[in-house]
Amino acid sequence: MMTSTNAPSPSSASAGPTAQVRRARWAVSLVFLLNGMSFCAILPRYPELVEAIGLSNSAFGLAVGIGPIGGLLAGLGAAGLMRRLGSARAAVAFQVVASTAHLLVYTAQSWLWLTATLLLAMAADAITDISMNAHGMRVERRYRRSIMNSYHGWWSLGAAAGGLLGAACGQLGVPLWIQGLFGLVVFGALALVAGTAMLPGHDTSEREERAAELAASGPAAGSAAEVPSAELPGAAVSGPAGDDASQGAPVRGRWSLAPRTLGMLAALGMVLVFAGSTEDAGGTWSALFMRSTFEVGPFVAGLAFVSLQGAQMIGRFTGDAVVDRLGDRMTARIGAVLSALGMAFALLVPHPVTAMIGFALAGWGIATLFPAAFRAADDMEGVMPGVGITVVGWLARLGFFLAPPIVGALADAITLRYALWLMPLYAAGILLFSGVLGGRRTDRHGPAA
Template identity: 40%
Template structure:
């Protein structure tokens, strides 16, 4: 990073940082409006846990199928433009979910929304990393913190709509229009398209451990490790997104308002972790922060699985959410710093493959839940966190 940009970021960079934060906020709020409505959708369609898990993976399946197009789109149109266009298409898919009269239409609409969301995700992260380069210090966690704040806002909107029995179609239409307008306004203040892609080649990224860890520096191994680290974070997000409200409703007989708070606690704690993430990363390094986060995921999900009350379960989701806070940003940042990769390629690959967790997790947790209860199903969530403890050496250590 250029040291010249460190003393005083330009007005362009400051505006771009705020605008990028608005795009992240919008992305978090859009989909999160739907999540507290999942229990009603599940019961309204009379779905088993397994069937429900198979329905909701339409969103990540769409993301995986379309995700690899993001890098080419960014190079052609610019990261910010891609993020805004993706936001519009995601919103359209969610509105269709709200008004869909049949199960297959809900699946199709979730597929479209997920396809657009994956491209939005890469676009906004690519733009955020470009702004970070201009600042010359870690700010990527702050963008993901704003995403979490948006997710909390969307979750509260959805919880309120569910508690007041607002029709799903009306609720998702109003929320989608609001957040699309925010995205259009934000686009006016982002970096010009030519500045939002980043350099064609990036600096070499070093792992920990010297010769003993040299195998981790091989590009395929490094990419795989970064994907696993990101997936250990997204597994927690998926547990909060898909199963927290269902778990509290089904296992602990919680009402709609209380059940929706488990998701809010997950993303709320994740928000706090991301606000603290940049100073923690600057002080301790990505590696130590990731290992601490993985340990908190293991403890938090253990509390979810063993917790005797709704309060204990919500606290466990919050702890796991805090632990997952920096994992996805760290993996994406490290991917964008990989040597010898064209702009956006490594970031796109990590973003694309980490969504496998969103595809595998719902039906896996659902199938185990039908066979042995959702407590047993959610016990699989922290497994990847163990891998993060072992492979966090691919991330940056503390700068000396």
């Protein structure tokens, strides 16, 4: 999938990103888009699967909750796979595997079948997720300015488009297997095309060249060169390390972390547990909520999820500018308040329109949290390259693992409308842990392009 073995030098960014780097940005954006679209096209059709298999809310929630165990387990091996394949090849290969698993989800005939295929899909998604974020950070270093929120904006665009596709297919009565086969062929082919435009070279190229630049700039930066270069290629590469990690910060070993560092990574993970639980509520339960509470058709039922992802997409495409102005911490706190107020309004004043507004505000509120937490983990001192983002990404999947069965059990006990009051509580959790995120940032990568 690589077209060259020589990566462009970060120093060339002072004259603006090269054509190769710009192509790589679009390629990474395409993988993010496909990753969101392939899975989220399934979500509006969950009610049909539930009805066809004959599942209760609890049984369905348990199946969806078990799925992320595959991601939790696979995420532990993502770094090793990327050392062997590179982040580009890993992202593309496992996106194709994920689309294959999605076809099996569409054709599920039993609870066990559904659960097993969701396990496989989430395992492939975990490796794709870590790998595409890792490669996206490589490209961001070439740009020398923040572009990570825009990647996640493309994921939200794909999720919204997938939601619309699934809702339209449901309304038109398109068989589930046909929709799944279409996704495998089209999304798989586009992922392979994206792989041809990814950055060449080793995933540590940018860090090594940045360290060399700092070493050449003067004695004060010389400590950057003291990090043994032999350590870098063998490091976990699920995400490039922040520049601080290459500037003489104490390195304790690939997975050995100081207690304070581990606590900060755990707090970042909790931010994403609550953000992921909010996102899961829109993905797993919004269509069922619309169908059971308002008795709307398949297309309208799918619009609650589309509202969440559409607002999240806007928040992410505009998020880089907002974060540069307010900082990750303040942006997260404002978003958490919006999310809580929006869902409280939707649940206190139940109507299809207020539900869409509530889910939209929830999506907008959590828009920047995944890029913010990945950035904070990536920049953490004393952490080997890739370890921070792998740990935080792994912890984030706990939200997708724990939330669905809890919501499902509550829905059977008190109805789904009241079970979704957990969403304002998720926002309170984000507020509680938001202090670990960064304030207003100066440029981490050097002069702006």
